[in-house]
Amino acid sequence: xxxxxxxDDTYFQTTDGDIAVINLESARRRSWSxxxxxxxxxxxxxxxxxQEQLAAQFVGDLMAxxxxxxxxxxxxxxxxxxxxxxxxxxxxxxxxxxxxEARRHLExxxxxxxxxxxxxxxxxxxxxxxGADLDRVLAERRKAVAKSGAIEDxxxxxxxxxxxxxxxxxDRIYKQALRNYSDVSPFPxxxxxxxxxxxxxxxxxxxxxxCAAEWYEKALERLPxxxxxxxxxxxxxxxxxxxxxxxxxxxxxxxxGDPEVHWRLADIMAVQGKDADAQMQAARSGYExxxxxxxxxxxxxxxxxxxxxxxxxxxxxxLALVNVANRPTLRAFEQAHEMAVAAGDARAxxxxxxxxxxxxxxxxxxxxxxxxxxLEKWEEAIA
Amino acid sequence: MSDHIDGPRQIGxxxxxxxxxxxxxxxxxxxxxxxxxxxxxxxGADAIFSNAIDHSIxxxxxxxAGVGDATKFETSDPEIRFTCRFDALERGPAGxxxxxxxxxxxxxxxxxxFITNDQKGAATPDGAFRVFAGMRSDPFILAWxxxxxxxxxxNLLFNDNVLCIAIEFDTRRVLxxxxxxxxxxxxxxxxxxxxxxxxxHEPPRLDWVGRPEQTNMRLNNEGAGVDDLRDLWNQQTPFGxxxxxxxLFLQRLKDSLANWDMRDGKQDWTPSxxxxxxxxxxxxxxxxDVAKPITDTSHLEIEKSxxxxxxxxxxxxxxxxxxxxxxxxxxxxxxxxxxxxxxxxKATKPGMRNFPYFAEPNTDLQSVAESVELGAAPERVxxxxxxxxxxxxxxxxxxxxxGAGIGQLRVIETIDGKxxxxxxxxxxxxxxxxxYTNIGGIPASDYTGVLEVKPKGVxxxxxxxxxxxxNGPGTLITKTIVATLFKTGLESLKSRF
Numbered sequence: 001x002x003x004x005x006x007x008d009d010t011y012f013q014t015t016d017g018d019i020a021v022i023n024l025e026s027a028r029r030r031s032w033s034x035x036x037x038x039x040x041x042x043x044x045x046x047x048x049x050x051q052e053q054l055a056a057q058f059v060g061d062l063m064a065x066x067x068x069x070x071x072x073x074x075x076x077x078x079x080x081x082x083x084x085x086x087x088x089x090x091x092x093x094x095x096x097x098x099x100x101e102a103r104r105h106l107e108x109x110x111x112x113x114x115x116x117x118x119x120x121x122x123x124x125x126x127x128x129x130x131g132a133d134l135d136r137v138l139a140e141r142r143k144a145v146a147k148s149g150a151i152e153d154x155x156x157x158x159x160x161x162x163x164x165x166x167x168x169x170x171d172r173i174y175k176q177a178l179r180n181y182s183d184v185s186p187f188p189x190x191x192x193x194x195x196x197x198x199x200x201x202x203x204x205x206x207x208x209x210x211c212a213a214e215w216y217e218k219a220l221e222r223l224p225x226x227x228x229x230x231x232x233x234x235x236x237x238x239x240x241x242x243x244x245x246x247x248x249x250x251x252x253x254x255x256x257g258d259p260e261v262h263w264r265l266a267d268i269m270a271v272q273g274k275d276a277d278a279q280m281q282a283a284r285s286g287y288e289x290x291x292x293x294x295x296x297x298x299x300x301x302x303x304x305x306x307x308x309x310x311x312x313x314x315x316x317x318x319l320a321l322v323n324v325a326n327r328p329t330l331r332a333f334e335q336a337h338e339m340a341v342a343a344g345d346a347r348a349x350x351x352x353x354x355x356x357x358x359x360x361x362x363x364x365x366x367x368x369x370x371x372x373x374x375l376e377k378w379e380e381a382i383a
Numbered sequence: 384m385s386d387h388i389d390g391p392r393q394i395g396x397x398x399x400x401x402x403x404x405x406x407x408x409x410x411x412x413x414x415x416x417x418x419x420x421x422x423x424x425x426x427g428a429d430a431i432f433s434n435a436i437d438h439s440i441x442x443x444x445x446x447x448a449g450v451g452d453a454t455k456f457e458t459s460d461p462e463i464r465f466t467c468r469f470d471a472l473e474r475g476p477a478g479x480x481x482x483x484x485x486x487x488x489x490x491x492x493x494x495x496x497f498i499t500n501d502q503k504g505a506a507t508p509d510g511a512f513r514v515f516a517g518m519r520s521d522p523f524i525l526a527w528x529x530x531x532x533x534x535x536x537x538n539l540l541f542n543d544n545v546l547c548i549a550i551e552f553d554t555r556r557v558l559x560x561x562x563x564x565x566x567x568x569x570x571x572x573x574x575x576x577x578x579x580x581x582x583x584h585e586p587p588r589l590d591w592v593g594r595p596e597q598t599n600m601r602l603n604n605e606g607a608g609v610d611d612l613r614d615l616w617n618q619q620t621p622f623g624x625x626x627x628x629x630x631l632f633l634q635r636l637k638d639s640l641a642n643w644d645m646r647d648g649k650q651d652w653t654p655s656x657x658x659x660x661x662x663x664x665x666x667x668x669x670x671x672d673v674a675k676p677i678t679d680t681s682h683l684e685i686e687k688s689x690x691x692x693x694x695x696x697x698x699x700x701x702x703x704x705x706x707x708x709x710x711x712x713x714x715x716x717x718x719x720x721x722x723x724x725x726x727x728x729k730a731t732k733p734g735m736r737n738f739p740y741f742a743e744p745n746t747d748l749q750s751v752a753e754s755v756e757l758g759a760a761p762e763r764v765x766x767x768x769x770x771x772x773x774x775x776x777x778x779x780x781x782x783x784x785x786g787a788g789i790g791q792l793r794v795i796e797t798i799d800g801k802x803x804x805x806x807x808x809x810x811x812x813x814x815x816x817x818x819y820t821n822i823g824g825i826p827a828s829d830y831t832g833v834l835e836v837k838p839k840g841v842x843x844x845x846x847x848x849x850x851x852x853x854n855g856p857g858t859l860i861t862k863t864i865v866a867t868l869f870k871t872g873l874e875s876l877k878s879r880f
Binding site (some may be wrong): 013015022023028029030031033036063071074184288289293 | 396397398399423425426427428429430431432433434435436471472530539542543544574575587589785786787788790791792802804806822823824826827828829852
């Protein structure tokens with residue numbers, strides 16, 4: 001494995017993260033202005049979708065999702081039943097994890113004559129997010145990387161390989177993406193660094209937290225506004241007994257309003273013996289607010305919160321079941337099963353059976369917590 | 384658009400995206416020449432330059448090496464290169480915008496420091512060079528729609544801003560026109576090279592521009608080919624297109640120009656003239672002659688006259704106010720048979736007579752404030768209107784709250800069926816005021832509203848005010864919409880108290 005230091009700024013310059021965020025915000029607002037001027041003009045709504053997705057992903061601006069909903073509704077009113085509208089509605093629905101709805105819009109876009117490449121690209125992302133037909137998705141992802149070499153294709157392939165527990169290959173693809181990158185936008189670089197942090201900190205069977213922390217730090221060097229990277233880095237610092245460092249990493253992300261930032265900060269303050277009630281209350285109301293507005297997009301995050309210091313394992317299970325029904329990936333089954341077990345809920349067995357039927361033949365399943373449970377059950381039955 | 388958003392890589396980082404290039408005689412000083420390049424199309428109010436890019440404007444001596452169907456312009460070294468670099472932001476005192484410093488390296492190697500958005504720019508002590516960099520109103524005019532034929536339209540870049548680099552210099556000292564007065568100019572954006580570059584090769588070019596519309600209208604003409612060649616083009620070396628890909632680009636230009644020729648249903652170009660035109664456009668640089676007048680209408684005249692077998696009469700180039708799209712379309716569509724004028728020939732703002740010659744940006748913050756005096760005590764009035772989701776306004780048919788506390792949203796359906804979404808940013812019940820931002824539904828950006836009830840004599844005064852950057856329909860219409868909403872709401876309170 002290559003060290004994160006290999007990708008230091010000495011070798012690899014991108015636009016300063018603060019400048020990039022100011023420019024994104026500036027361009028995003030101007031795009032909305034142009035949208036009001038002419039809602040149906042080609043290219044404007046598409047650009048807004050990209051910019052709002054960047055704002056949500058890299059700036060932790062959760063209102064971006066509300067603005068996207070608004071955009072889809074306005075466009076639908078102005079330009080009902082066009083292929084463009086259908087495609088944009090599909091992208092917005094997919095961003096909110098409303099995958100069934102996204103598929104319906106995609107079918108409409110296809111019938112209306114939308115570009116086959118656009119439809120296929122989004123359908124592939126939805127299939128990957130839902131864990132559907134992953135062998136075909138993997139073949140398509142490899143093909144896309146070989147053809148375009150674009151960083152977004154490489155990250156998508158890396159993400160899929162990580163989902164399939166092919167961790168070495170995922171690591172290789174991510175680093176290849178960094179090496180091949182030749183543009184100056186810091187967003188893709190921070191994204192890859194974050195993915196590498198996730199890979200080594202959370203996905204591999206035996207996490208390497210020092211390595212993961214280096215990657216999250218690299219992501220933040222590129223993009224200090226990257227709230228998700230701050231959250232994950234703070235978790236690692238806290239797990240290593242560095243509560244003060246964890247706190248100072250999280251504080252700059254508080255203004256974004258992401259409930260996970262409040263949650264993790266509450267945990268840190270509790271460890272420090274400080275009064276964490278206000279942060280925990282902000283986390284709880286924040287999660288309920290986003291779950292009311294975008295239930296499918298936040299079901300798994302909400303489940304994690306309530307299974308943790310949110311302290312409501314029934315609510316956690318309820319949300320995890322919503323998530324697994326929406327996107328029956330191996331990871332969603334693992335989460336739901338774990339929460340059913342924690343809640344002492346009989347549905348744990350049903351989830352295990354369903355996960356085995358769906359994923360039992362995969363390498364990922366054999367490496368998962370579900371396989372271990374299944375083995376224990378089998379041994380109990382034998383005994 | 385001229386060179387706006389001319390490839391997927393520029394969309395990835397719009398601050399690297401060159402929109403337009405200019406070359407003209409200084410309106411302030413006829414002995415000086417101005418070259419300028421703009422980046423970051425539709426950039427919004429706070430945009431700043433990337434600190435990871437070299438922004439260069441490069442001039443080379445040129446000569447006419449063939450006329451008529453054999454038209455050829457040759458350029459020669461040495462390059463006269465101006466390169467601007469920008470620093471990361473410097474945080475100023477609290478409440479003030481951060482500043483960005485920049486450095487321009489001049490052709491003789493000396494450097495000139497400047498501060499971005501300082502309208503005075505910076506000059507060398509001898510006055511031979513002057514540099515400005517900052518946001519300006521986009522002078523580009525595109526007043527046509529091309530889907531399903533050519534249709535006149537309003538300027539599609541109305542109210543847009545760009546980031547502009549304008550460099551003025553002493554013509555005689557820098558260009559030495561005694562050795563020939565014809566020059567070629569391009570602008571390029573390139574990632575800043577690093578001493579020990581990990582990638583192991585020269586950083587690839589992000590974008591470059593010579594004549595307007597090489598990429599978006601000529602190379603990316605959907606009627607002439609399906610493959611998007613713009614990124615490949617943008618990575619070519621200006622003044623030196625790779626011989627291996629020249630035939631690919633030349634064929635695309637021929638197909639594209641043939642397609643443009645037939646946009647009015649008439650063929651105005653003979654095959655040989657069209658081929659000569661394609662060859663000329665393949666060598667993509669803007670020509671200007673410092674010994675002849677460069678005017679608002681002289682753009683492309685050097686190329687056109689030479690292709691027509693005539694000596695050119697003007698200095699060509701491109702001024703701030705030149706309506707280059709109409710000049711170009713007329714040439715490509717009907718070979719100058721009849722001038723094609725779009726929906727307007729004026730940019731949002733005209734250029735200026737004084738340095739830096741590009742008009743100030745379109746960033747005027749607007750405000751609307753309305754108030755009403757009521758006979759009731761402030762507490763009673765606040766009880767009715769102080770709820771963020773309260774239903775008291777006669778123009779509101781329905782209001783739905785999402786979430787609770789600061790950050791909650793109200794989704795308003797107006798009686799004429801429009802939807803407005805707003806977010807609560809601050810609430811102070813003791814001061815009887817709340818502040819909110821508009822998420823959607825008002826044609827404005829950066830919209831902040833405040834509703835406040837204050838004691839006034841034995842009664843109260845309700846004030847409702849907002850600040851915003853008007854969008855779309857224009858300042859007057861947006862202000863009217865907001866003022867009507869405020870006035871009608873406040874007036875309705877009179878009958879209640």
